[in-house]
Amino acid sequence: MDNVHKQVLEVKNLSANFYTSRGLIRAADNINFNVGQSECLAIIGESGAGKSVTALSLLRLVPHPGRIEEGEINLEGRDLLQLNPKEMRRVRGEDLALVFQDSLSTFNPVRTIGSHICETITAHRKLSSAEARDMARCKLAEMGLPAERSFRSFPFQLSGGMRQRAALAMAMSLHPRVLIADEATTSLDVTLQAQILHYLKKHLQECCMSLLFITHDLAAAAAVADRVAVMYAGRIVESGPVREVFRQPLHPYTSALLRSHPSFCPGRLEPINGSPPDLADLSPGCAFSPRCLKGREICRNKVPSLQELWPEQQAACHFHQARKNDLREAAVT
Amino acid sequence: MQVMLKYLIRRLLTLVPVLLGVTFITFILMDLAPGDPAEILLTRRDIEVTPENLQLAREALGVDGPLPLRYANWLLDVLQGNLGTSFTTGEPVSAEILGRLPATAELAAGGLLVMFLLAFPLGTVAALLRGTVGDHIGRLTALVGASIPSFYLGLLLITYIAVPMEGIPVMGKDEGLISLLLPSVTLGFGLAATYARLLRANLLEVLQLDYIRSARSRGLREAVIIGRHAFRNALIPVVTLLGITMGHLLGGTVVVERIFAWPGVGRLAVEAIFDRNYPVIQGYVLLMGLAFVCMNLVIDLSYRLLDPRVRMEEGEGKVS
Numbered sequence: 033m034d035n036v037h038k039q040v041l042e043v044k045n046l047s048a049n050f051y052t053s054r055g056l057i058r059a060a061d062n063i064n065f066n067v068g069q070s071e072c073l074a075i076i077g078e079s080g081a082g083k084s085v086t087a088l089s090l091l092r093l094v095p096h097p098g099r100i101e102e103g104e105i106n107l108e109g110r111d112l113l114q115l116n117p118k119e120m121r122r123v124r125g126e127d128l129a130l131v132f133q134d135s136l137s138t139f140n141p142v143r144t145i146g147s148h149i150c151e152t153i154t155a156h157r158k159l160s161s162a163e164a165r166d167m168a169r170c171k172l173a174e175m176g177l178p179a180e181r182s183f184r185s186f187p188f189q190l191s192g193g194m195r196q197r198a199a200l201a202m203a204m205s206l207h208p209r210v211l212i213a214d215e216a217t218t219s220l221d222v223t224l225q226a227q228i229l230h231y232l233k234k235h236l237q238e239c240c241m242s243l244l245f246i247t248h249d250l251a252a253a254a255a256v257a258d259r260v261a262v263m264y265a266g267r268i269v270e271s272g273p274v275r276e277v278f279r280q281p282l283h284p285y286t287s288a289l290l291r292s293h294p295s296f297c298p299g300r301l302e303p304i305n306g307s308p309p310d311l312a313d314l315s316p317g318c319a320f321s322p323r324c325l326k327g328r329e330i331c332r333n334k335v336p337s338l339q340e341l342w343p344e345q346q347a348a349c350h351f352h353q354a355r356k357n358d359l360r361e362a363a364v365t
Numbered sequence: 366m367q368v369m370l371k372y373l374i375r376r377l378l379t380l381v382p383v384l385l386g387v388t389f390i391t392f393i394l395m396d397l398a399p400g401d402p403a404e405i406l407l408t409r410r411d412i413e414v415t416p417e418n419l420q421l422a423r424e425a426l427g428v429d430g431p432l433p434l435r436y437a438n439w440l441l442d443v444l445q446g447n448l449g450t451s452f453t454t455g456e457p458v459s460a461e462i463l464g465r466l467p468a469t470a471e472l473a474a475g476g477l478l479v480m481f482l483l484a485f486p487l488g489t490v491a492a493l494l495r496g497t498v499g500d501h502i503g504r505l506t507a508l509v510g511a512s513i514p515s516f517y518l519g520l521l522l523i524t525y526i527a528v529p530m531e532g533i534p535v536m537g538k539d540e541g542l543i544s545l546l547l548p549s550v551t552l553g554f555g556l557a558a559t560y561a562r563l564l565r566a567n568l569l570e571v572l573q574l575d576y577i578r579s580a581r582s583r584g585l586r587e588a589v590i591i592g593r594h595a596f597r598n599a600l601i602p603v604v605t606l607l608g609i610t611m612g613h614l615l616g617g618t619v620v621v622e623r624i625f626a627w628p629g630v631g632r633l634a635v636e637a638i639f640d641r642n643y644p645v646i647q648g649y650v651l652l653m654g655l656a657f658v659c660m661n662l663v664i665d666l667s668y669r670l671l672d673p674r675v676r677m678e679e680g681e682g683k684v685s
Contacts (some may be wrong), residue, residue, distance in 0.1 A: 093581055093582055121585075122584060124581065124582055124583060125582065129583070132367070137579070140580070140598065141576075142598060142674075143593075151583075151585060151589065155584050155589070186673045235651075309628075
């Protein structure tokens with residue numbers, strides 16, 4: 033795979049806040065990432081880390097009472113946050129498509145699978161309904177579904193796996209530049225998950241599509257992603273090439289996450305101490321500091337910024353940043 | 366189709382116990398209620414009320430036997446298509462009711478039309494403008510509409526619309542469609558308030574659902590999302606209420622019929638109750654029971670049109 037990807041999606045300083053009765057919740061706080069052409073970036077983290085809010089922010093669909101506060105979302109050079117609603121509507125589904133975790137709630141229960149796919153196609157393309165229907169059947173068949181039958185089925189008539197593939201067929205129907213898969217394979221069995229991941233990887237190359245793969249499943253992320261970004265409490269705490277991050281995690285949260293997963297820790301699993309923080313009541317310092325074994329005074333008072341510690345690998349951790357500075361000073365003297 | 370036919374037959378069979386139940390209960394209630402039809406009849410015809418005359422009148426009206434016997438007799442007559450004759454006019458009850466039914470049906474249709482025209486746009490707009498001034502005005506109007514008694518609204522309409530604008534009839538239905546105007550508005554306005562509120566609440570609920578978010582993420586136009594995805598699903602609870610409303614409307618709307626001197630079944634029933642006109646009351650109750658059960662059946666059938674999940678329950682299985 034070529035190392036230099038043409039950047040398709042660039043997210044800069046994106047912040048989305050929720051104004052709740054319990055106070056301000058920074059669900060996505062100063063998010064920065066890039067996704068190149070034919071590249072897959074996995075965003076991993078626990079539930080409530082802000083992964084889904086980030087995904088919805090990209091489409092400008094953050095639900096009430098949330099709001100995108102600032103930032104830039106550049107899709108092939110266009111800042112999505114500057115588009116008017118009509119232009120934004122054209123981007124959704126056409127350039128940026130989203131697949132959700134729960135395919136049962138992706139589809140309107142009283143309409144057929146086929147009508148969903150057709151309306152998506154005709155919302156963006158000037159096609160006759162017969163042409164749209166052919167296209168939809170073609171896409172369903174591509175996902176290994178019985179085209180005619182699944183086209184005419186209502187969502188509740190399909191199994192979970194079939195429905196998820198139909199949802200994927202719908203998202204792929206317009207050949208989006210970027211596909212955002214928000215826990216799209218999480219509810220599937222392992223075999224089906226492997227099939228879908230394989231299909232996605234194949235598509236990235238063939239269709240020059242980019243994939244933003246949002247998951248809490250580390251194994252799936254390792255299988256499909258080129259690079260990963262680890263989110264914790266609304267912030268990206270570590271990012272880098274998937275092999276480097278999984279082999280040599282810099283952020284204590286990433287290493288703790290890997291040590292708690294059977295695929296990455298052959299020995300005895302270690303659960304992460306404590307529980308995920310309450311986003312409405314974050315400490316002024318590093319959000320992971322209360323659970324961190326390396327926690328120091330500075331961690332509790334100052335939010336660490338994301339810094340490049342290894343080539344292409346960034347982490348937001350005072351401990352590692354201090355160690356790197358020590359090493360640099362040692363090298364100078 | 367087979368499934369559908371079986372379903373229909375099963376539903377129609379449930380009519381039998383329902384109708385037996387309501388007519389028998391009315392029979393008992395009328396027997397318990399004070400007032401003697403024989404006495405009322407004698408007084409009305411200026412005949413002296415003596416024990417002998419009363420006895421004769423009771424025998425003539427057929428209200429002298431024990432209650433179970435009278436009910437059995439009535440039931441036998443009904444099964445032969447004979448609902449009895451009215452105590453006051455001597456006309457067959459079926460003819461009296463059927464003569465009034467078209468007027469009631471017209472009023473019901475008019476009221477429903479006004480309701481649809483008001484409630485659907487209002488409810489939809491209020492849901493879409495949620496939390497804005499428009500929403501508050503709409504909700505306030507709906508609250509007023511739901512609270513205002515129909516007799517008062519009827520009088521307001523007569524005073525401020527019919528009287529200044531001559532030519533709008535306020536009594537009876539002799540002047541064609543235009544005479545339907547004020548009674549329909551009176552009836553429809555009160556209904557519209559309830560329906561607009563229900564539709565607004567349902568639409569808001571549906572608009573929160575994940576598949577609406579999914580529809581937005583696919584770049585559909587807002588009009589398509591609301592018209593195609595939200596509206597149909599929000600309509601399901603509205604249809605339920607519609608069944609009950611239609612049952613009520615077919616039973617006649619006593620107050621509105623009374624204000625506008627509308628010759629419908631509601632007025633017939635009230636007059637019959639004042640006169641202790643048992644056969645007419647029984648006939649009316651039978652009609653009401655029939656109307657409610659049939660309307661519920663129509664509603665259940667329309668669920669099948671709106672929601673494929675209901676349609677498929679007994680029909681085809683899952684695709685696998």
